[in-house]
Amino acid sequence: MEAMERLSKCVQERPAELKRLRDGGIKVIGIVGLGYVPEELIYASAAIPQRLIKGGQREAIDDSREYCHGSFSTFHKAQIGYLLSGKEPVYNSLDYLVVESGDWNSEMVGMYVYFYRKLPTTWLGVPGNPEFDGALSYYITGLGRLRDRLEELTGSKASEEKLREYITLYNEMRDLLKNISYLRKHPSPPIGGLDFIKLNHYSFYCEPHKYVDGLKSVYAELKGSEGEYPADAPRIAIFGCPIAQSDYVLPRLIEDAGGVIVTEELSGGIRHYEANTKVHGDMMGNLAHRYYLGRARDVYKYPWGDELPSMFTRLVDDYHVDGVIWYQLMYMVGNSMLGYVVSKRMKEKGIPMMTIQSEYDLQGRLESNKTRIETFIEVVKQYRKRR
Amino acid sequence: MDEYDELLKLCGFQPGEAREYKPTLKKGLDKLLVTQDDVKFAVKERLPKCWSLHLEGMRKILGCWLREYIRIAVPTPEETRICHTYFPQPGMAYLHPIKLADPTIQVSIPDFIASFVGAAFFNVGWKYVEAAEREGCAIEQIGCSLNKIRYGLHVLGIVPCVDASIGFHSLCDDAALSDQLIHEWDGTKIWTPYRVRDIPFDGDPFEEINIKYFAASLEDGHRKAEEWLGIEITPEHKNEAVELLVELSIKTFVPLLEFMKADPAPLNANDLAYALLPIAMAMDTGYDYTFKAHEILQQELRTMVDEGKGVVPKGTPRVSWRILHPWGCPWLVPMCHELGISADFEEGFLLGEMQLNKSMEIQMGATDLYVMMAQILAMVSVLGTSIEYMFRSHRDHIRDYKIDGLISTGYRPCRTLEGHSLILARMIEDRIGIPCITPDVDIYIDRGDFPKERMRTLLETFADVVKRSKVQRSEQG
Numbered sequence: 001m002e003a004m005e006r007l008s009k010c011v012q013e014r015p016a017e018l019k020r021l022r023d024g025g026i027k028v029i030g031i032v033g034l035g036y037v038p039e040e041l042i043y044a045s046a047a048i049p050q051r052l053i054k055g056g057q058r059e060a061i062d063d064s065r066e067y068c069h070g071s072f073s074t075f076h077k078a079q080i081g082y083l084l085s086g087k088e089p090v091y092n093s094l095d096y097l098v099v100e101s102g103d104w105n106s107e108m109v110g111m112y113v114y115f116y117r118k119l120p121t122t123w124l125g126v127p128g129n130p131e132f133d134g135a136l137s138y139y140i141t142g143l144g145r146l147r148d149r150l151e152e153l154t155g156s157k158a159s160e161e162k163l164r165e166y167i168t169l170y171n172e173m174r175d176l177l178k179n180i181s182y183l184r185k186h187p188s189p190p191i192g193g194l195d196f197i198k199l200n201h202y203s204f205y206c207e208p209h210k211y212v213d214g215l216k217s218v219y220a221e222l223k224g225s226e227g228e229y230p231a232d233a234p235r236i237a238i239f240g241c242p243i244a245q246s247d248y249v250l251p252r253l254i255e256d257a258g259g260v261i262v263t264e265e266l267s268g269g270i271r272h273y274e275a276n277t278k279v280h281g282d283m284m285g286n287l288a289h290r291y292y293l294g295r296a297r298d299v300y301k302y303p304w305g306d307e308l309p310s311m312f313t314r315l316v317d318d319y320h321v322d323g324v325i326w327y328q329l330m331y332m333v334g335n336s337m338l339g340y341v342v343s344k345r346m347k348e349k350g351i352p353m354m355t356i357q358s359e360y361d362l363q364g365r366l367e368s369n370k371t372r373i374e375t376f377i378e379v380v381k382q383y384r385k386r387r
Numbered sequence: 388m389d390e391y392d393e394l395l396k397l398c399g400f401q402p403g404e405a406r407e408y409k410p411t412l413k414k415g416l417d418k419l420l421v422t423q424d425d426v427k428f429a430v431k432e433r434l435p436k437c438w439s440l441h442l443e444g445m446r447k448i449l450g451c452w453l454r455e456y457i458r459i460a461v462p463t464p465e466e467t468r469i470c471h472t473y474f475p476q477p478g479m480a481y482l483h484p485i486k487l488a489d490p491t492i493q494v495s496i497p498d499f500i501a502s503f504v505g506a507a508f509f510n511v512g513w514k515y516v517e518a519a520e521r522e523g524c525a526i527e528q529i530g531c532s533l534n535k536i537r538y539g540l541h542v543l544g545i546v547p548c549v550d551a552s553i554g555f556h557s558l559c560d561d562a563a564l565s566d567q568l569i570h571e572w573d574g575t576k577i578w579t580p581y582r583v584r585d586i587p588f589d590g591d592p593f594e595e596i597n598i599k600y601f602a603a604s605l606e607d608g609h610r611k612a613e614e615w616l617g618i619e620i621t622p623e624h625k626n627e628a629v630e631l632l633v634e635l636s637i638k639t640f641v642p643l644l645e646f647m648k649a650d651p652a653p654l655n656a657n658d659l660a661y662a663l664l665p666i667a668m669a670m671d672t673g674y675d676y677t678f679k680a681h682e683i684l685q686q687e688l689r690t691m692v693d694e695g696k697g698v699v700p701k702g703t704p705r706v707s708w709r710i711l712h713p714w715g716c717p718w719l720v721p722m723c724h725e726l727g728i729s730a731d732f733e734e735g736f737l738l739g740e741m742q743l744n745k746s747m748e749i750q751m752g753a754t755d756l757y758v759m760m761a762q763i764l765a766m767v768s769v770l771g772t773s774i775e776y777m778f779r780s781h782r783d784h785i786r787d788y789k790i791d792g793l794i795s796t797g798y799r800p801c802r803t804l805e806g807h808s809l810i811l812a813r814m815i816e817d818r819i820g821i822p823c824i825t826p827d828v829d830i831y832i833d834r835g836d837f838p839k840e841r842m843r844t845l846l847e848t849f850a851d852v853v854k855r856s857k858v859q860r861s862e863q864g
């Protein structure tokens with residue numbers, strides 16, 4: 001896929017791109033969290049958002065040890081490692097940090113970085129009780145304060161027009177991602193999960209106009225193409241913790257073993273593409289609705305009720321999933337509890353589910369993981385046959 | 388006299404009272420999985436070694452807690468519904484109005500009680516924890532044992548499906564998450580008042596919008612309780628709870644902390660925690676026992692202080708536990724005494740000048756129960772949201788209580804508290820210059836595999852450093 005290859009370059013080119021922008025006086029805003037900070041707002045304020053989404057490397061975990069303790073979530077430990085070790089060019093290029101205050105791990109990344117690197121930081125309040133009357137307005141107030149800080153930083157106003165322009169662009173981006181993802185509902189999908197996750201991650205590294213253009217080409221190529229995966233390939237869903245950019249061992253192993261990943265719900269580890277933002281009326285209010293209430297619920301919104309567990313069963317139905325792999329990063333306790341609840345639901349549905357735990361050490365245990373996944377794919381095939 | 392009689396005696400029960408209570412005690416302990424051997428262990432070893440049982444007031448205070456523990460398993464015949472919350476919700480202010488609205492509702496903070504009594508007195512906390520680990524609290528993910536205890540009590544059927552569990556998301560995600568498992572397990576109705584933790588590192592923890600949101604969210608929790616329990620919490624109930632809180636503060640909290648300024652301090656860390664914490668708990672058995680016990684205790688303490696007596700010799704270096712002292716491993720306190728340090732202070736309870744002024748301001752100006760609760764929580768030095776404010780509180784404690792060293796409890800399963808701890812320990816060492824350590828120790832239970840000898844070696848080294856540093860600082864004036 002040519003278009004996909006072109007997009008993939010944005011990851012390597014990002015450090016140079018950020019340097020060029022910063023040399024031109026543009027501020028780069030790092031984002032820590034699960035996708036509650038609207039990038040549209042940052043662009044509209046004439047700054048550049050950089051979602052901190054890299055992971056998968058053991059070295060980053062080792063680098064974090066000097067600053068934080070071992071039972072901190074694997075993904076967030078890696079963020080601390082990248083942010084404080086000085087080894088990661090993109091993470092070195094930040095002028096400001098926005099941290100979501102909605103899960104404790106993200107909040108603490110902000111605290112550590114503020115303490116050790118003195119990087120100016122704002123914590124954006126993301127209330128964990130969305131059913132409570134005042135929750136949305138608290139989030140809106142936080143967004144307003146964030147806009148003020150950004151405007152102060154850049155000296156540029158995030159006008160309604162600019163917001164609308166970027167909201168429209170991001171809507172288009174999400175529509176394209178959705179269309180591409182939906183192609184995986186076909187019996188013989190033209191794209192698998194590994195490529196889809198990578199493609200999704202490129203959106204955090206690429207200038208959005210360029211990215212949308214690239215996505216259009218990818219979609220055009222895929223739409224007309226033959227299925228890449230045979231109709232009898234076991235259809236796998238990956239659920240659980242974030243799969244970070246460059247943490248691709250698991251999806252690769254699944255697809256190498258003959259499965260095809262047809263859907264994923266990774267707790268903010270990829271860009272959510274289902275819901276769009278309204279483009280009429282008050283833009284800040286629209287962004288708040290989309291980013292706080294419109295997106296998929298996560299483990300840190302209480303009480304889960306049935307909404308959260310049933311989101312997984314719905315995905316299994318919609319994408320005709322044969323088997324589920326739960327990706328469990330070490331010390332993400334909430335996801336681990338959710339995994340337990342989801343495993344009970346899958347059992348009721350007769351869908352096999354397996355948990356793979358990682359502290360970014362899958363590569364080091366490649367053979368045993370390979371065997372486990374191959375065995376699981378075989379089990380899924382049996383189930384499928386029986387069904 | 389069997390071990391149950393002995394237990395009641397050590398817990399300050401009068402003979403007649405003990406006779407009457409014994410059947411309830413046995414029934415409750417059975418249900419709570421406390422065996423006769425566990426009771427024997429408590430009366431022969433744990434209680435006499437770890438608490439100042441020569442003080443009648445202290446014995447009676449332990450009795451208050453024992454009653455609460457038993458109550459979880461043996462409700463009164465009138466109690467037909469249950470309302471829970473979880474630690475560190477200031478349960479007194481929150482659950483007491485519910486109790487006042489309808490005394491037939493049992494109110495409790497079961498995770499806390501089962502740890503504070505079950506784990507600390509009888510060392511049975513691990514039984515609840517293991518039950519939780521079998522049912523979804525994956526051991527390798529290292530969740531905190533307090534939450535596991537709460538869930539484990541449900542898994543074991545000790546606590547039945549609860550009519551209203553009005554939780555409390557203040558500083559950690561894991562507590563609220565555990566309630567989701569409880570709901571999945573037995574259909575317990577859960578609701579989660581929420582504090583947003585978006586105060587910057589050096590921000591103002593009393594920021595109006597943040598406090599207001601938290602307060603409104605707490606009020607929303609009460610609305611849910613009203614709906615689910617079919618009660619009405621009136622302004623009178625809330626006022627009465629505020630008045631009780633102020634009374635507890637004036638009659639128990641403040642005087643005890645004053646006594647702790649004496650050298651030597653008259654109580655050890657275990658004593659202090661048990662004597663102070665009724666103010667934060669929902670005592671379903673009421674507060675009369677607490678007040679009576681305190682009256683006796685304070686007279687005894689006055690005599691001790693006047694006579695210059697304490698739990699250690701005068702001049703012993705004074706060490707404070709950041710976060711909480713690990714009451715699940717209460718033997719750590721006498722171990723510190725053996726090593727020549729008085730680790731009898733606990734940051735979470737101490738009130739320095741800045742906090743004392745603030746708490747007076749809050750209590751005097753209290754027009755709304757929920758705003759008051761939100762403000763008090765923002766003020767508590769281990770539960771707060773602004774790290775810089777927490778540091779300033781610690782600095783005051785170190786000055787006012789003449790603290791020579793800090794054990795910043797590094798409880799690995801609690802990402803929340805340990806996360807702050809590491810930063811604060813460094814700030815205190817750098818800016819104040821007193822020694823700090825961050826040992827990994829379970830606050831809430833004593834697991835059989837706990838490396839006691841390693842802990843002793845660590846504390847031994849630390850004790851030497853503290854002693855040397857105290858001498859050096861006094862030489863430098």
Ligand code: SF4
Binds near residue numbers: 474560561562800802
């Ligand atoms: S000990 Fe830590 S993880 Fe456990 S309930 Fe308290 S704050 Fe949460």
